[in-house]
Amino acid sequence: MPEKFDCIVVGAGPAGTACAYELAKAGVNVLLLERGEYPGSKNVMGGVLYRKMMEDIIPEFYKEAPLERPIVEQRFMMMDKESAVTFSYKGLEWGREPYNNFTVLRAKFDQWFAEKAVEQGALLVCETVALECIVENGRVVGVRTDRPDGDVYADVVVLADGVNSLLAKQLGFHREWRPDEVALATMEILKLDKGIIEDRFNLEPGQGCTIELFGDATKGILGTGFLYTNKDTLSIGVGTLLSGLIKHKIKPYELLEYVKNHPMIRPYIQGSEPIEYLAHLIPEGGYHSIPKVAGHGVLVVGDAAQLVNAIHREGSNMAMTSGRLAAETIIMAKEYNDFSESMLDHYRMKLMESFIGQDLKKYKDATHHFDAFPQYFERYIPMMNRAASQMFTVDGASKWEKQKKIWRDFGSTGEKLKLARDVIKAWRVMK
Amino acid sequence: MMKNQTIEEKQYLVRFNADTKSHLHVLDPNICLTKCPDKICTIFCPASVYKWEEIRMHVGYEGCHECGSCRIGCPYENIKWEYPRGGHGIVFRLG
Ligand code: SF4
Ligand code: SF4
Numbered sequence: 001m002p003e004k005f006d007c008i009v010v011g012a013g014p015a016g017t018a019c020a021y022e023l024a025k026a027g028v029n030v031l032l033l034e035r036g037e038y039p040g041s042k043n044v045m046g047g048v049l050y051r052k053m054m055e056d057i058i059p060e061f062y063k064e065a066p067l068e069r070p071i072v073e074q075r076f077m078m079m080d081k082e083s084a085v086t087f088s089y090k091g092l093e094w095g096r097e098p099y100n101n102f103t104v105l106r107a108k109f110d111q112w113f114a115e116k117a118v119e120q121g122a123l124l125v126c127e128t129v130a131l132e133c134i135v136e137n138g139r140v141v142g143v144r145t146d147r148p149d150g151d152v153y154a155d156v157v158v159l160a161d162g163v164n165s166l167l168a169k170q171l172g173f174h175r176e177w178r179p180d181e182v183a184l185a186t187m188e189i190l191k192l193d194k195g196i197i198e199d200r201f202n203l204e205p206g207q208g209c210t211i212e213l214f215g216d217a218t219k220g221i222l223g224t225g226f227l228y229t230n231k232d233t234l235s236i237g238v239g240t241l242l243s244g245l246i247k248h249k250i251k252p253y254e255l256l257e258y259v260k261n262h263p264m265i266r267p268y269i270q271g272s273e274p275i276e277y278l279a280h281l282i283p284e285g286g287y288h289s290i291p292k293v294a295g296h297g298v299l300v301v302g303d304a305a306q307l308v309n310a311i312h313r314e315g316s317n318m319a320m321t322s323g324r325l326a327a328e329t330i331i332m333a334k335e336y337n338d339f340s341e342s343m344l345d346h347y348r349m350k351l352m353e354s355f356i357g358q359d360l361k362k363y364k365d366a367t368h369h370f371d372a373f374p375q376y377f378e379r380y381i382p383m384m385n386r387a388a389s390q391m392f393t394v395d396g397a398s399k400w401e402k403q404k405k406i407w408r409d410f411g412s413t414g415e416k417l418k419l420a421r422d423v424i425k426a427w428r429v430m431k
Numbered sequence: 432m433m434k435n436q437t438i439e440e441k442q443y444l445v446r447f448n449a450d451t452k453s454h455l456h457v458l459d460p461n462i463c464l465t466k467c468p469d470k471i472c473t474i475f476c477p478a479s480v481y482k483w484e485e486i487r488m489h490v491g492y493e494g495c496h497e498c499g500s501c502r503i504g505c506p507y508e509n510i511k512w513e514y515p516r517g518g519h520g521i522v523f524r525l526g
């Protein structure tokens with residue numbers, strides 16, 4: 001390795017690779033470090049990749065990238081033990097160019113994306129851990145790796161080292177995350193014949209469907225489950241705040257089994273064969289948890305900067321956009337040959353002006369709100385199921401009587417008032 | 432009814448390139464013994480890496496997914512957590 005670069009990017013996930021790609025394209029001499037055997041070998045995602053943010057980097061990537069299925073239907077299931085109220089939107093406009101989003105398998109996609117950065121001129125070095133930032137006179141000047149003679153230097157270092165960003169922590173950009181700032185997700189890839197997938201999910205050949213699961217999927221703990229269609233596999237998973245698992249003393253893989261065996265889910269996955277099991281943390285602290293993202297000679301992007309919208313399960317898109325914005329800032333800094341914090345802080349401003357800052361701000365209290373008031377998941381989702389069951393069961397009772405019954409099910413006057421207040425509160429944190 | 436799959440069966444589906452030495456260290460087993468009645472890391476670890484053996488913690492680091500939960504979730508910051516050496520540890524092939 002030559003020992004001095006313009007820029008070192010730590011981590012070849014969507015954020016780091018997006019950054020390296022943009023920098024290399026602009027002629028910046030960039031080293032992309034990856035600790036895994038290949039990019040993607042350490043990365044996990046439910047599987048939804050958003051078209052827009054990826055196209056901001058590589059137009060029409062969908063013509064060559066290894067994608068699974070374009071999503072034409074998104075379902076949301078509010079689950080009780082033996083029932084579910086489902087909302088869905090299906091639109092065939094999502095099935096053709098320019099598409100809305102796709103399912104992907106990360107190990108394949110991340111490798112492809114990193115190769116694209118290499119084609120632009122980035123130097124990708126795998127199987128290399130960045131142990132610490134090298135700091136001289138209060139500025140980051142490089143990283144110490146676990147290779148022999150492993151010090152490498154650069155004008156600027158981009159930390160794209162994921163949710164466990166030991167480097168940003170080392171620099172004091174944030175304290176250790178709390179268990180209620182991270183969600184632990186476990187998932188499995190299930191092998192299933194293409195045709196069966198299309199039959200079960202009501203799809204034309206090649207099209208995809210996503211289902212988000214709320215309520216009993218997580219036994220009432222704050223979190224969600226998901227079931228996504230890939231080409232000839234399904235991704236099924238469940239994620240809850242780590243604090244929830246600790247509080248309820250639940251083993252995450254048992255929760256995953258619970259979801260797989262749930263009567264509303266089982267028919268979808270019946271007869272499939274598990275071929276991989278994966279676990280990963282998702283940063284879900286939101287706006288309040290965003291650490292310092294720019295310092296002297298250093299920027300933080302993607303999961304390392306807590307850039308995830310937990311409410312809308314968006315993360316990879318924010319990762320890519322943050323990587324791109326970091327690259328723009330570095331290109332500007334290079335023109336002025338100024339890599340000080342005040343110059344690099346333009347990245348933070350761009351981030352906050354973009355949809356990332358705006359959306360995270362919009363939902364800044366949402367996760368915390370639903371965590372602090374478990375009744376939404378524990379009480380209201382089952383209530384919604386009972387109301388639907390009442391209304392749609394034809395048993396000779398008049399609709400008036402049914403409405404009265406539902407009203408009674410809402411509880412005493414005090415409980416009804418509380419429900420009304422909770423609905424208003426939920427509206428406030430979500431609006 | 433599908434048969435519940437055990438964690439051992441799940442772990443069997445994963446490829447690991449284990450290093451010869453552990454990247455996870457329980458700093459003081461005495462804290463586990465005296466202060467942590469639930470041995471909570473043995474519950475939330477998604478790979479069942481931690482197993483309590485009467486007075487000490489067995490750490491099956493070879494099966495670690497490198498998720499970071501134990502570092503964050505141990506109430507006594509009693510786990511020293513590092514990344515495995517470059518190229519080692521878990522190797523996801525798909526998701
Ligand atoms: S959670 Fe921490 S203190 Fe408790 S048993 Fe595990 S290592 Fe020991
Ligand atoms: S990092 Fe995750 S998988 Fe590894 S031991 Fe800790 S909790 Fe278990």
